[in-house]
Amino acid sequence: METDVIAPLGLPVTEEESPFPPRRLRVEPEHLLEVAKALKDTGFNYPVNLTAVDYRDHMDMVYHLRRIPEGEELLLKCRISGENPEVVSLCGVWQASDWLEREVYDMFGVRFLGHPQLKRILLPEGWVGHPLRKDYQETYGTWEDRDEFDLGL
């Protein structure tokens, strides 16, 4: 159907299989910036989504890109460390990354190297901890020990 615009570039990415669209590519953190720039130059001009998924021992950064007007989509995944997560910021590639990376920092504690203003965006500035991490300690008792939790009613 469409010609493969990515293969000719010879980028350091590996393809991931999935029963669902879109296409998934995995890249190492060292190559993330060059791959992102190359993808943008090829026409992936529209950043759809930028998020992280915490797998306890590591984290996956997920970048969802789209070529407009062709409509071709791509999920670019990058595996980073779990306890000390940091990755290069893509603010220089797609402007939308600014706030989206701040949200990932806020919720996961991922440090984005080179981000112009990496500070919390949703939680108050003094908040301690990163809630969307799987090891986040909730203050009021977790869902798991809900039966032992005394509501005082």
Place this chain on the structure above:
Amino acid sequence: MQVREQEMILNLGPQHPSTHGVFRMVVKVDGETITDVVPHMGYLHRGFEKLGERRNYVQYLPYPDRWDYLGAMSNEAAYVGAVEGLMGIEVPRRAQILRVLVQELGRVSSHVFWYGTYVLDVGGMSPFLYAFREREMIMELLNEISGARMTYNYFRIGGVARDATPEWVAHVRDFLPYMRKMVREYEGLLTENEIFLARTQGIGKLSMEDCLDLGVSGPMLRASGLDWDLRKHRPYSIYPELDFVVPVTSGGDLYDRYLIRMQEVHQSLRIIEQCLDLMEDGPIVAKVPRSIKPPAGDFYYAVESPKGELGVYLVSDGSANAYRLKVRPPTLINLQALRRMMVGHLLADAVAVLGSIDIVLGEVDR
């Protein structure tokens, strides 16, 4: 005597009638000209994404309504679509038609609400009441079919919760010509109104390149000249069968966004009429397993909500709870353009520019 000038820092919000919710803008002004704006959000952050991990897929159903609570049906569609996509569930035709119908009613409701509050922002008082009078009728229609005026909880995994009765269909049919007449009245009040034109033309311009780089979607993107609507260019549900036009203008300013939203209301009314004609008998929910446990994997499902591309990126680990539920909020992403649009304009334009983005804090903050 010397007159000294200095920059003033002005705080707008978080409690302010024109910030459209709990949103704070710290604006630096030099005289009347805005030199910088720093938005602060998070006052309505309620932890919806973490909640997704703490509830199973069925328990989570009442929550999506509360993201963009002014066009709640689209939120439900995005969430339910992601789960159904992962599980490979096919929604029966009648349910699909009902889903599109209520989503388009939600689009009309959201855009009419935007119209009323936007005119209030730029100084007109009366259209606010007219807009709410019609929006009330839409809320009553949606109340009739779902049981609630705003937080519908109408979609189910595999279909919808309640069927449409012939009376409801008749009510919707009666509503359409009345609404068309009213929207023409709204346009008659503003489209050629000198004051409105002076307040909105040439202000808050956003170029197409900026829109693309910022990930802007929805009416803001189409006002800047890009013909991109998920219903046409990344179609889902029954939209390929429907006959409607996607309005696009090229000015990229506040006035264009107004024109686009008004035209979208007209088109939505057309779509609703077609849905009523296409309605056929059948089940309203598919045969779905007793416990919803999608296979491990990730899936992205997006709908064209009244605000733009509302997507849900769902990561499943095969259990009954989501492993990661990420909401792609069009209002937050569109809001990033705020600084670019506002700096250089006058302080009075701050409210007009913010209003043109059509933010809903429930979605910005989640």
